[in-house]
Amino acid sequence: MTKFHSLNAIESHCLRLSLGLTPTQVAELTQNTETQVLAWEQGSSPMPELAQKKLFDINDNIEILVVNTCDSIESLFKKEPKRRLAFVVYPNQACYQQYNPEFLASLPLVELYAMAAWRIKQECKLVLDVDICLVPLDIESYKQYRQQEGLGESRESRAKWAKTKL
Amino acid sequence: MTKFHSLNAIESHCLRLSLGLTPTQVAELTQNTETQVLAWEQGSSPMPELAQKKLFDINDNIEILVVNTCDSIESLFKKEPKRRLAFVVYPNQACYQQYNPEFLASLPLVELYAMAAWRIKQECKLVLDVDICLVPLDIESYKQYRQQEGLGESRESRAKWAKTKL
Secondary structure: OOOOOOOOHHHHHHHHHHOOOOHHHHHHHHOOOHHHHHHHHHOOOOOOHHHHHHHHHHHHHHHHHHHHHHHHHHHHHHHOOOOEEEEEEOOOHHHHHHHOHHHOOOOOOHHHHHHHHHHHHHHHHHHHOOEEEEEEOOHHHHHHHHHHHOOOOOHHHHHHHHHOOO | OOOOOOOOHHHHHHHHHHOOOOHHHHHHHHOOOHHHHHHHHHOOOOOOHHHHHHHHHHHHHHHHHHHHHHHHHHHHHHHOOOOEEEEEEOOOHHHHHHHOHHHOOOOOOHHHHHHHHHHHHHHHHHHHOOEEEEEEOOHHHHHHHHHHHOOOOOHHHHHHHHHOOO
């Protein structure tokens, strides 16, 4: 076990920014108040170990998703070389909860999923030279597409729809 | 040359967040207005290629600094194994400009340097199992330390001072 070193003010601030979160969102995720979050970042009160653990766990979850997705894209790419791929993201929390609920446990906020998608885009460009476009799910357009193509709702259908938006 | 693909709204937003910047700071860096930056992120106007290039260049500069610094720390670590190191950051733009001017060309804002320092911290933990503490330069305390130790102003003196704050 590594000794626990409490993050100082600037580190708490950087941790939040690196996850792309607002003070309100950090408060929600760590079950603290926004005032407390700002106090950590101003150095007037130390960030509790539990709050740090929560945010670092989320950061790890993002990294795991990035690594796994890039591996999948690399395999896909070997079978069917492409230079441009669509990756579905979600425009708001309600849409994320409805269509992508399996991620709610590891990445509870839609903003975290978008940040993961962004890191996937960066990594795929750098490592695979594949250009990923983040396509926010447009529910109306997606429903229409499914009707036209006679498709049920699934991750695969969403991916197919997103491809039409490239 | 890769074909230029303009970033869409959500991608512009993620790019800014991944650099830890506010809309005002992006406006300043890309010589646009805050209103324009918000328009890119709302999808009401496309992000110009020049603005994208500017932000991606900064992102690259951060990555280069992270890689180079982690390499230096790895060499240092081989000579003198340590589990905990101090890394000087700067509390505001004036202090950054005065003490760290050689980075102004590649990372014009103090917030970008802090974000680079944060990524260095993360990378060193992950790859070298070295715990880096970001220590904001306290000018008064640093001056006092230099007087006591009879040291001139230099990167090395700042590093020595920061070590006393661990």
